[in-house]
């Protein structure tokens with residue numbers, strides 16, 4: 001058995017003014033056939049697992065590109081085409097293969113390619129023919145397109161948000177793909193459009209129940225895998241809306257029934273799946289009222305959704321109000337990092353922070369502060385992997401509001417990105433994290449309360465009013481629905 005493995009992806013915020021080119025791939029992840037010789041990260045982890053599982057069975061492994069870019073705006077055509085063509089040339093050189101396993105995001109758009117995954121998978125299918133099994137693990141924030149489905153054998157998406165099940169889903173993809181290649185199963189995909197756009201956090205009890213229900217459905221006779229593809233709200237493409245995706249064992253009829261039941265279950269829960277948000281002032285007041293540590297997510301400036309991670313709206317307001325014992329993290333500000341590093345630890349400086357990337361970042365803030373600590377090659381935990389932050393700097397503000405700067409653009413994943421600088425999170429009344437949800441697993445154990453702020457930014461959680469130009473599907477919450485006749 002010959003197995004071909006590759007990773008190519010990013011999550012494209014088509015509204016972002018940050019171009020996604022070579023520099024972003026190089027900074028995030030770019031390997032040419034040797035990702036599994038290096039430490040696993042979020043999107044190379046499946047490759048590590050697929051290699052290990054293949055070698056245990058004495059399958060031959062051909063490893064190709066592993067490329068992932070921190071989310072931003074559209075990928076440059078030339079960059080996408082170079083990476084795609086490298087995957088295809090490796091595949092051509094490999095000769096006949098039995099299985100192609102892909103670690104993809106599922107919401108990647110290049111300048112002239114609305115559906116990069118559909119394009120990549122179509123090219124692969126054309127090369128390998130109909131007998132080879134093509135299977136992919138997708139981020140649950142994917143836009144599943146008919147082209148992707150038509151040209152593949154099976155998809156499995158993460159089930160959890162925060163994404164703490166990437167490894168488990170990679171195991172599942174391997175088992176299903178190898179089962180299909182051995183002829184033990186015949187995967188068939190049933191996909192239904194949910195006509196919904198939302199952030200479906202699995203820390204929400206109702207969403208956790210839906211995940212449990214999906215697991216129950218996987219125990220049904222003839223059902224191999226059940227996924228809920230949430231979609232990525234800020235990717236303006238025709239297939240942005242959420243989908244349910246059921247893989248049956250050669251039983252599309254049953255797959256369709258299970259998919260319809262799951263879709264109804266999610267639809268009925270829609271009002272409970274909306275995450276309430278707070279204004280900046282409400283959030284800051286709640287922080288000062290609580291006795292313990294309060295974590296507030298500045299969701300609109302999450303680098304993981306393609307936002308710049310340098311907006312100053314919350315910082316500026318906290319300084320105006322005179323809030324104390326507050327930390328705001330992380331500001332992507334390589335210029336400020338450079339200035340702080342030049343000054344050195346212990347130095348008192350006046351520094352201009354954030355507000356540099358565009359109008360959605362607000363105005364820069366001048367901060368009188370002490371450079372408390374500097375850490376080169378800082379990193380933070382995300383699931384089973386480490387993600388790089390570049391050089392990180394902790395600035396202690398004279399007015400009682402501290403910030404952390406990073407030279408690499410990244411969201412806040414885990415408190416260890418702060419403790420590696422010597423920060424004790426529990427010494428603050430409030431920490432404002434620029435992240436939508438991935439911070440949750442790491443910070444929940446140390447937080448008295450967690451809240452979500454609706455501040456201005458590149459990815460505001462106002463789903464009814466996203467300025468779509470390509471999405472013609474009606475969707476909730478813009479329209480009340482329902483958009484189909486429920487099963488029962």
Ligand SMILES: [Zn+2]
Nearest residue numbers: 139140141163
């Ligand atoms: Zn995601």
